[in-house]
Each structure stands twice: as structure tokens, then as C-alpha cells.
Amino acid sequence: MIQTVRGTRDILPEDMPLWHRVEEVAREAFRRYGFQEIRTPIIEKTELFARGVGEATDIVHKEMYTFIDRGREDREGESLSLRPENTASVVRAYIQHNMFGGKSDGELTRLYYIGPMFRRERPQAGRYRQFYQIGAEVMGTSDDPVIEAEVIEMLDWFLKELKITNTTLLVNSVGEPRMRAMYLEKLREAIKPYLDKLCADCRYRFETNALRVFDCKNESCQPIIVTLPVILDSIDEASREHFEQFKAHLDARGIAYTVNPRMVRGLDYYSRTAFEIDGHDGLGAQKTLVGGGRYDGLSETIGGPPMKGFGFAFGLDRMVMSLPADEAKRLREADAPDLFIVFLGDVARNHAFKIARELRLAGIEVLLEFEERRMKKAMAQADKSGARYALILGEDEVAQGKCQLKNLATGEQYLLALTEIIAMVTKHA
């Protein structure tokens, strides 16, 4: 039979409580911190990503789903791509809709997004070709590091609210983009003498992206790697001061972090502050949960006015996988209906529909089957649904204008009128 495309998957109803929870807590975090939602198209002109994310990045040059749109008789179609990330699109929208206009100096625009992204990579644990990201961007004329600390403070609350502990916040400064070229030169010079002592991967990285040498997991390369100059030592004075203030703002908030002077992010547009939050459970080798940083100048890169920006994104798939097992269990159980109606006989069946409607109008989550079945079977179904109550309706109850309400956890059962049932069920909701 026809199955899902490699690297894509169905997210089934049984997992939806977890996805909804992550989304709900994220939206609450954004609400509290003054972010508004934006939805940008899934397809954009290829050029947006080529220029915004960077032509040379792996994301753009080997992982993008790019196609030529159907043209017309007189002209060729243009190159379009499925978005591999959302920051470039949000900045594009910020410019296109003139969101910076009419604002006082320093006034910020705070936007967040939730949606699918696409990268044509080899799927593995915690990595998909269609994956979902939640992210946010703070844009404007200000690059005050307090903005960065506040965003991380929000993420800190978010993770705690989801009961995701045991995470590590890594911070670094990659300096001004123009300084990075100088640093890269310095790094390559430092590596060169040891080239034949490094592993094959590192020799390859030396040619393609020397910064990645720091990520090498090969033991034998470590002694050499620790001697190499790090980017944090090569940044300009203003960036250094910025980074110091950033750390002070984190300290002031009591947020623990580790400075990783070797951490670099994969996208070209980052400048100064870069950070990531690593998780530890259930992610295989994909431990990065959240990644973000500052991207002053991205606007100019895609043809807009000067602006400063700071943002992050996290993988929803990974975040869901990182929910603690007991929390996940709790969320799934909480998804059960309030009440399951069991009816016996045609008269009761018709009453059951009326009662279901009344209960639903009262805001109660009600489940009932349309076909009558043996009571034993119906009760078993009620039990399996996870419902807190079974409402039993037979000829006797109909005659009395009442129903049996059975608490499925305790086994207690009472003959009650509808108003009493509503009161009892909503009391524990």
C-alpha cells in the first residue's frame, strides 16, 4: 500500500494531548511576554533562503526542497522552496508589511510562529524531513542584551511548565559577522600544522567549515582541538561588552548557563549572542532542543532597511519526545471523556441522545455509541474510554426520569436527576 513519504509521519490522536500541551504552554508563554502570532507561507522564493539563511549553509545547499514553479508561455517559472526554517520569512514579512514603520526608536516587534518546516536530511531519532517548529523573533532598532535575557527567561518558564528539567543552557558570542572571516582565517592557520594528526572528518571540515572541527567526537582529535583559538576570544570589543551584559542579565534572573566558547550555530545570519538548550532524554543523538541567537543585519541581507533582531526556534517533535514519561501519561489520561452513556432498549436509546445533548450543552465531554449492545460490553467500553463516569439509562430509569451515575474509579453509583448529574460531573472537572 501507499505509505508516508520518507522522513514524514502521521501524528496520531493518541499523541495529540502531548502536542497540544506543548503548543498551549508555548502560547501562554508568548501571551505573557507580549508576543503575537504570525503565519507565513510554507513556500517562499528560493532567493529568500539563499540570501537570508546563507547560500553556503548545508540547510540551503543540500537540504532544501526546491522546485521550479510552472511558468507561462512567455516566461520561465521561478524557483521556489519549502521553508527550511522560519526566521527569514518572518523578517521578510516584517519588512514587507512595514511593521517597523510608525514606531518610536527602540520600540520592538515581538512575533511568534508555529508550523511545519522541511529539510531533506536522513531521518533518525528526533529528526524528520517535515518537522514542526515553534519560534519567536524580537525585532526593532534596539539590540539591548536585556531582550535576549528576557527571551531566555521565557523559555526557562516554558520548560519548567512542561516539567522538562535536566536541560543545559549553552551561550556564546560569535561576534560581528565581519570579524568572523578574520577569526576563520586564524582558526585555519592554527589547524594547518596538525592536519595530518586529525581524523578524516576533521580534515574534511577544515576544507568546508573549519568551525565544525570543534564538534568532533573523536577522542584522538581532542588534544589538538583544545589548543585551537575559540571564536569568543576573537570578537570585537563592543560584542564582548554586549556578551558581558547579557550574562549579567541572566545572572540577575537566576538562570544557570554554561559558556561554550566553541559553540557556533549553523546559519549564516547569526551575530553576537548565540545560544542553545540541550535536552538529554529520548532524543538519540539529537540533543539540541532549542537554538537561537541574534541576527542584526538580516533585514539588509534580504533587501530591507537596517534592523536588529533576536530569536529562537525549537523542534516541536523533539519537545514532545522530551516530556517526562509520567507527565506524558498524565496528559494522555486527562484527555479522556468525562462521561460515557450506556443505554438499554429503544426507549432509553432515544432518551440517551437527549441527555447527551443536555450534558454537552452544560460543557461536559460525553461519549455514547449509536448502536445498542449488551450492557457488559457497553460497560467495558466505558471503562476503556477512560471516562470518569458511566451514565446508565434503562427502562426503569426513563420511567423515573432519572439516571444511574456510576463513578468508574470508585464503583459508587447513585440514581440522580439530570441537574444533579451535571452538578456532580462539573464539580470534579
Place this chain on the structure above:
RNA sequence: GCGGGUAUAGCUCAGUAGGUUAGAGCGCCAGAUUGUGGCUCUGGAGGCCGUCGGUUCGAGACCGACUACCCGCCCCA
């Protein structure tokens, strides 16, 4: 793009040195009280053993190819 692993019931997996009718647990169905679930017991249904080819008297087991999925590398959320 490269490397490793797996493919047997709806699900998770066992299947010994190739040998008759392919197993378990869970789930499902039916029963053990007539209008009461969970727990227990009894019985039952359900499988071209991923596909194609090869070795053999004989293949779920061995070999090859293909496909799919999983994991890792690169890189990243």
C-alpha cells in the same frame, strides 16, 4: 552522500545445529449470573514469516539482490 541494524499475528517480540500442523505476552472475540467495567479462569479467531531469486531432498532460519523502516555520521530543531 556514507556506515551499521532490523523486517514473523493488530502491537511488542521468541523461533534453538535448516526437518512435518509457526509460538508467547498484550490486544480482540465468546463464555464463567438475568441490567454493571477493571481482577481471575476457560475457549476462540487471527500469519503468501517484507519482495524476488539462489543453495538444499527440505528454508521463517543459509546466500544474493531489491524495498521499507530504525540507528549513527555529516549537519541540525
